[in-house]
Structures are given as C-alpha cells and as structure tokens.
Amino acid sequence: CSRSSVSGKLLFYVWLTPLPFLLNRIKASGLKLRFCTNETQATREGFVKKLQGMGFDISVAEVTAPAPAACRILKERSLRPHLLVHNDLVPEFAEIDKTNPNCVVIGDAAENFTYGNLNEAFRVLIGMEKPVLISLGKGRYYKETDGLKLDVGAYMKALEYACDVQAEVVGKPAKTFFESALAEMGVPPQQAIMIGDDIVNDVGGAQQCGMRALQVRTGKYRPCDENHPHVKPDAYVNNLAEAVDIILQQL
Incomplete structure (x- = not known):
C-alpha cells in the first residue's frame, strides 16, 4: 500500500x-x-443540518451531491423529468419544469420503490423513441443502523433492462x-x-x-x-x- x-x-x-x-x-x-x-434521501440543506446537529462545522457550499448536478443537466438540455426519488429530495427540483415528462430521474427513493412507482417510470421511458434515464448514483447497497439496504443501482438496472436504455449516472462513481x-x-x-x-x-x-x-x-x-x-x-x-x-x- x-x-x-x-x-x-x-x-x-x-x-x-x-x-x-x-x-x-x-x-x-x-x-x-x-x-x-x-445522499439522495434529503436535500443538501437537510444533509448539512443533520451533520451540524452532530457537531460538524460544515456548510452547504462544502457538499457535492448528485441532485444539483442532475438539475444542471436538466436545464441545459431542456429535459422535463418524471421523478422517482425520495419525498424529501423533491424540493431540490423545485425550479425544474416537470410537466409532460421527457425523461426519468431516479434516486434512492426508499419506500417509494414500489411496483406501481417503478412501473410508472417504466411506462414513461418505454413510450419514448429515445428514452433518457438519469440516475443519481448506481450503488448496489448502503448501510444504515438496522443493516444493509438496496441502493438505487438495483432499481436503475431494472429500468435499463426493461427499456433497453443506458442510464446516465450523475453521482459517484461517475x-x-x-x-x-x-x-x-x-x-x-x-x-x-x-x-x-x-x-x-x-x-x-x-x-x-x-x-x-x-x-x-x-x-x-x-x-x-x-x-x-x-x-x-x-x-x-x-x-x-x-x-x-x-x-x-x-x-
């Protein structure tokens, strides 16, 4: 080493x-x-507030996270996302037009990863001539206090397979x-x-x-x-x- x-x-x-x-x-x-x-279960502000509550001297400007990067891509390419993300992350996309979606953005939606929600994202993608899937990461799993949990990558791969599309990953390890x-x-x-x-x-x-x-x-x-x-x-x-x-x- x-x-x-x-x-x-x-x-x-x-x-x-x-x-x-x-x-x-x-x-x-x-x-x-x-x-x-x-982190895609909270806004950067929420993430920082959590760390500050643990005693960390940290500001939002010191955090690099996937959602703001995705928003930049959406604005640059005039994309209107269907969001499959955690409820607490939705405010990050407040300034993004989400009417008549022409892409899907997927993050660690946790309990929102239901069959119905995944199928709705699938229908958006499969209805496009050139489907666009943007993923806020591709981790396989992560660890919480009650053990390991499936991460966004597992669900991203399901949509890739079903829709024959390659996701654009904007979080780590991109x-x-x-x-x-x-x-x-x-x-x-x-x-x-x-x-x-x-x-x-x-x-x-x-x-x-x-x-x-x-x-x-x-x-x-x-x-x-x-x-x-x-x-x-x-x-x-x-x-x-x-x-x-x-x-x-x-x-």
Missing part, C-alpha cells in the same frame, strides 16, 4: 459517522475539503461527479485524496478521475473488498482517524 506524500490540498469524503474533531483537524491544517455524497468537486475547489486530481468506505463508488470512482484513494475498514466495507478484481485502493486504513493521521503526517 502506498502512503505517498500529500501536497497541500485534499478532497475528503465522509459518510455520516466520523467524529467532528477529525473535520476540525483537517480544516485547521489548511487543506481544502469537500463532502462528496451520494467521473464528472468527482471532476465537479475538484473544480469547486480549484484542485487538480493529482493533489487530491478520496477517503471512503465503498470500493467501487468511492475508491474506483476517484481513481478513474486521476485521484488517489484510501478505503476505510468501517461502514459498508467488507473483507472481500480487498480481493476486488478491478479496484485496488492506494491504501487501506482501519478508520477515519487513522486516515487523517497519515495525511497530516505526510504534509
């Missing part, structure tokens, strides 16, 4: 559970930082997602590090963008990740605190 030196810049991924003092250590070091999340975060900070990929628990979405996505990536052995990490046939992290760390220690020691 490599522990290459880090030069003055950092792209930093956190999934809802680290201690706030680790964030303060990063900020005090002068490194640039972004929270890169595939290269454009990481490029957006880097552009917001004004940092080249060679000077950025991703820390995440998802071998494909976090580590693989960052590396294909030219970044280095560390995988933490917490969260959704599973031992079999270390034998992944395609994605090899630059290093494994046991937890977020260890990752921060390594990075700051290398400055």
Whole structure:
C-alpha cells in the first residue's frame, strides 16, 4: 500500500459517522475539503443540518451531491423529468419544469420503490423513441443502523433492462461527479485524496478521475473488498482517524 506524500490540498469524503474533531483537524491544517455524497434521501440543506446537529462545522457550499448536478443537466438540455426519488429530495427540483415528462430521474427513493412507482417510470421511458434515464448514483447497497439496504443501482438496472436504455449516472462513481468537486475547489486530481468506505463508488470512482484513494475498514466495507478484481485502493486504513493521521503526517 502506498502512503505517498500529500501536497497541500485534499478532497475528503465522509459518510455520516466520523467524529467532528477529525473535520476540525483537517480544516485547521489548511487543506481544502469537500463532502462528496451520494445522499439522495434529503436535500443538501437537510444533509448539512443533520451533520451540524452532530457537531460538524460544515456548510452547504462544502457538499457535492448528485441532485444539483442532475438539475444542471436538466436545464441545459431542456429535459422535463418524471421523478422517482425520495419525498424529501423533491424540493431540490423545485425550479425544474416537470410537466409532460421527457425523461426519468431516479434516486434512492426508499419506500417509494414500489411496483406501481417503478412501473410508472417504466411506462414513461418505454413510450419514448429515445428514452433518457438519469440516475443519481448506481450503488448496489448502503448501510444504515438496522443493516444493509438496496441502493438505487438495483432499481436503475431494472429500468435499463426493461427499456433497453443506458442510464446516465450523475453521482459517484461517475467521473464528472468527482471532476465537479475538484473544480469547486480549484484542485487538480493529482493533489487530491478520496477517503471512503465503498470500493467501487468511492475508491474506483476517484481513481478513474486521476485521484488517489484510501478505503476505510468501517461502514459498508467488507473483507472481500480487498480481493476486488478491478479496484485496488492506494491504501487501506482501519478508520477515519487513522486516515487523517497519515495525511497530516505526510504534509
């Protein structure tokens, strides 16, 4: 595993559970930082409010998330979405015309992933000459306090198969997602590090963008990740605190 030196810049991924003092250590070091999340069950404002309630010093401007990226695409291409998303995420699309849909946007809709709702999205897509399916991620599963749960990728694949369409992914691991975060900070990929628990979405996505990536052995990490046939992290760390220690020691 490599522990290459880090030069003055950092792209930093956190999934809802680290201690706030680790964030303060990063900020005090002068490194640039972004929270890169595939959270699609809440707006960025809701996501930030949740973290602030846990003691994090974080602003909406420090969060890169899929829904705003999808809205930019919809506006640029004059697309009117049929939304299959979580109810709490709908406000992100408040300024988007949704009449007479000419595409489908799918996110982690959780309890909204019913047969009826999936079939409605299917009917929108199958009725188009050139169906457009935009997915706010393609994760297979994620971890909550009560265990692992199916993520948006499973439902995205169902619609792809039924409608013979290739989804456009705007969340992790899409290269454009990481490029957006880097552009917001004004940092080249060679000077950025991703820390995440998802071998494909976090580590693989960052590396294909030219970044280095560390995988933490917490969260959704599973031992079999270390034998992944395609994605090899630059290093494994046991937890977020260890990752921060390594990075700051290398400055």
